[in-house]
Amino acid sequence: MKNFSQLRKSLKNDFSGLQKIRIALLGDTSTQFLLQALQGTAFDRGFNLQILETGFNDIETQVFNEESDMYKFNPEIVVIFKCSHKLLQQYNRLDSSQHSQLADDELMLIGRLYSQINNNLKAKIIYFNYAEIDDAVFGNYANKVESSFLFQLRKLNYKLMNYAVTKTDLYLLDISNLQNQLGKSSLFHPSTYINAEMVLSIDILPAISSRMLDIIEAIYGKVKKCVILDLDNTLWGGIIGDDGFENIQIGSLGIGKAFTEFQYWLKKLKERGIILAVCSKNYETTAKEPFEKHPEMVLRLDDIAIFIANWENKVDNINQIQRALNIGFDSIVFLDDNVYERNIVRENIPALVVPELPEDPAEYLEYLYTLNLFETVTFSVIDTCRTEKYQIEAKRTETRQSFANEKDFLSSLNMLSVIEPFNKFNIARIAQLSQRSNQFNLRTVRYSESQIEAIAKSGNNFTFSFGLEDKFGDHGLISVIIIKVESETVLFIDSWFMSCRVLKRGMEQFALNTIADFGKKNGFHYLKGQYIATAKNRLVKDHYIHLGFAPIDDYWVLNLNSYQKRECFIKEKRSLYE
Amino acid sequence: MNKDRVLTRVNEIFRDVLDNEHLIITYQTTANDVEDWDSLNHIQLVVAIEKQFNLRFTSREILGWRNVGEMIDSIIKKI
Numbered sequence: 088m089k090n091f092s093q094l095r096k097s098l099k100n101d102f103s104g105l106q107k108i109r110i111a112l113l114g115d116t117s118t119q120f121l122l123q124a125l126q127g128t129a130f131d132r133g134f135n136l137q138i139l140e141t142g143f144n145d146i147e148t149q150v151f152n153e154e155s156d157m158y159k160f161n162p163e164i165v166v167i168f169k170c171s172h173k174l175l176q177q178y179n180r181l182d183s184s185q186h187s188q189l190a191d192d193e194l195m196l197i198g199r200l201y202s203q204i205n206n207n208l209k210a211k212i213i214y215f216n217y218a219e220i221d222d223a224v225f226g227n228y229a230n231k232v233e234s235s236f237l238f239q240l241r242k243l244n245y246k247l248m249n250y251a252v253t254k255t256d257l258y259l260l261d262i263s264n265l266q267n268q269l270g271k272s273s274l275f276h277p278s279t280y281i282n283a284e285m286v287l288s289i290d291i292l293p294a295i296s297s298r299m300l301d302i303i304e305a306i307y308g309k310v311k312k313c314v315i316l317d318l319d320n321t322l323w324g325g326i327i328g329d330d331g332f333e334n335i336q337i338g339s340l341g342i343g344k345a346f347t348e349f350q351y352w353l354k355k356l357k358e359r360g361i362i363l364a365v366c367s368k369n370y371e372t373t374a375k376e377p378f379e380k381h382p383e384m385v386l387r388l389d390d391i392a393i394f395i396a397n398w399e400n401k402v403d404n405i406n407q408i409q410r411a412l413n414i415g416f417d418s419i420v421f422l423d424d425n426v427y428e429r430n431i432v433r434e435n436i437p438a439l440v441v442p443e444l445p446e447d448p449a450e451y452l453e454y455l456y457t458l459n460l461f462e463t464v465t466f467s468v469i470d471t472c473r474t475e476k477y478q479i480e481a482k483r484t485e486t487r488q489s490f491a492n493e494k495d496f497l498s499s500l501n502m503l504s505v506i507e508p509f510n511k512f513n514i515a516r517i518a519q520l521s522q523r524s525n526q527f528n529l530r531t532v533r534y535s536e537s538q539i540e541a542i543a544k545s546g547n548n549f550t551f552s553f554g555l556e557d558k559f560g561d562h563g564l565i566s567v568i569i570i571k572v573e574s575e576t577v578l579f580i581d582s583w584f585m586s587c588r589v590l591k592r593g594m595e596q597f598a599l600n601t602i603a604d605f606g607k608k609n610g611f612h613y614l615k616g617q618y619i620a621t622a623k624n625r626l627v628k629d630h631y632i633h634l635g636f637a638p639i640d641d642y643w644v645l646n647l648n649s650y651q652k653r654e655c656f657i658k659e660k661r662s663l664y665e
Numbered sequence: 666m667n668k669d670r671v672l673t674r675v676n677e678i679f680r681d682v683l684d685n686e687h688l689i690i691t692y693q694t695t696a697n698d699v700e701d702w703d704s705l706n707h708i709q710l711v712v713a714i715e716k717q718f719n720l721r722f723t724s725r726e727i728l729g730w731r732n733v734g735e736m737i738d739s740i741i742k743k744i
Contacts, residue, residue: 277724282711
């Protein structure tokens with residue numbers, strides 16, 4: 088990680104061409120250095136942060152005065168950093184009879200800040216939680232005294248989490264966790280605080296900024312989706328080909344424990360929706376043996392979406408995995424104990440994330456914890472079965488190869504689609520797809536959960552979500568269309584995005600049939616669409632041509648009166664909620 | 666370490682932190698003489714010097730220096 092001085096120097100770099108994000112940074116202590124560290128860190132992540140810094144201790148004025156600079160600036164993200172020291176000062180000034188109220192009062196204020204911003208701006212809010220300070224007035228007994236500062240601070244952190252659960256646009260930056268990892272003396276330098284009213288030490292600024300950018304990247308859809316794993320001395324101790332599967336180190340004894348705990352971690356990631364893949368230099372049968380037979384293996388074959396074990400070079404194998412999953416290299420993490428393999432992979436696929444695993448396997452986990460690789464801003468139940476989906480997809484690919492032509496293949500799949508308007512059961516998934524779809528996304532307008540909710544309620548829109556299942560399994564909700572009424576005769580396609588997992592199934596044709604039919608029945612004459620090019624959506628450049636739309640200015644128009652249904656092998660399945 | 670060698674090393678730190686390769690400081694130099702030597706950069710200078718010489722200044726010292734010479738006196742006392 089770069090130090091603050093290096094970050095500060097990178098402010099002289101050329102930021103033009105980087106994605107601009109407007110951020111309002113509100114703090115109750117001096118945030119000038121934090122601002123610079125954020126901008127420097129953002130440069131390395133490909134963002135140009137335009138930060139509005141307000142005078143410190145100006146949070147309430149900025150938020151509650153609707154004429155304030157913040158509202159004029161119209162930020163996309165509002166960062167609020169209220170520090171524990173100010174909280175302690177506040178506590179100190181209270182009458183002791185009110186000490187037990189501190190957390191509740193503070194949370195109420197935070198709630199008011201949130202509502203006020205949320206009512207006036209379409210911004211995400213990133214709120215720092217509180218790094219622990221023990222004022223040592225009660226010793227350990229503070230844990231048993233509700234009015235102690237430590238008790239109130241921890242209560243506030245806990246209540247903040249509860250509060251954040253209910254607010255989709257509110258994210259917490261866990262500075263308390265960072266202090267646990269790095270120690271209070273690295274976070275806080277008393278002399279810096281006294282002399283410059285800064286509660287963050289200069290040395291900690293890069294780490295804080297990095298955490299902040301993790302959240303920002305996730306908000307803008309840059310998240311890790313897959314971990315590719317080496318096997319020998321990464322997932323277990325020893326060399327399976329030499330030692331035999333019964334002699335590899337895994338389980339509760341000695342160094343085996345480190346690998347077992349590491350596997351549990353991977354298993355949790357898989358259950359959260361991260362895809363696990365294996366890439367190992369081994370014979371496939373040998374490599375699979377522990378997954379099938381070893382009693383102490385935590386990971387089993389059905390945890391692994393793609394398993395590649397051969398003697399080809401890893402760069403080719405990783406390319407193959409990437410093509411099969413159809414996700415960006417920058418969303419893939421490669422874990423391998425071998426420095427040589429890491430270097431060759433890193434050199435050939437620079438976008439891939441390749442952590443420098445420590446030499447001692449006992450340290451793998453602690454090291455990986457500090458990297459915070461798997462930041463996210465959404466979590467839904469559907470995430471948990473992603474691996475299964477990719478495995479089923481592999482089976483489909485095999486089936487596809489056995490058919491002479493595409494139509495026979497498609498009709499053999501017995502595809503069914505559930506069509507539903509946005510509702511409370513699918514809003515989280517729709518927002519997630521809106522954040523994540525890069526390639527099949529015609530206009531790439533990103534919507535958050537609360538925005539999707541608002542669209543669902545608004546009378547001027549028609550919303551469609553499409554599920555897809557076939558004889559191999561259920562893809563779940565994979566495509567979304569939002570239509571706005573532009574005039575009495577014209578419907579405008581505001582959003583059309585789809586998961587790339589279901590490309591080439593005829594889903595586009597099915598979706599178009601659906602909305603065209605809907606338009607006709609409701610008396611509209613034209614469907615109007617638009618393609619807005621981004622770095623990633625070339626795939627759908629000719630989407631509207633293929634579907635028979637005619638170009639008019641920068642738009643594409645389809646005449647519904649002469650529209651003929653497109654051939655398609657998907658049938659509609661009646662929804663449960665109709 | 667003698668005073669002049671400390672000054673040389675402190676000068677290097679100033680050049681690095683203030684990003685000015687040609688900056689020359691003397692014992693008499695004050696914050697007013699150096700462009701960019703504001704209160705915030707001062708903190709960064711202090712932290713960099715503490716790291717370079719592996720020492721810690723007290724808050725009183727940091728607030729009390731009137732010129733580079735006095736800062737160097739504080740360093741000499743601690744190494």
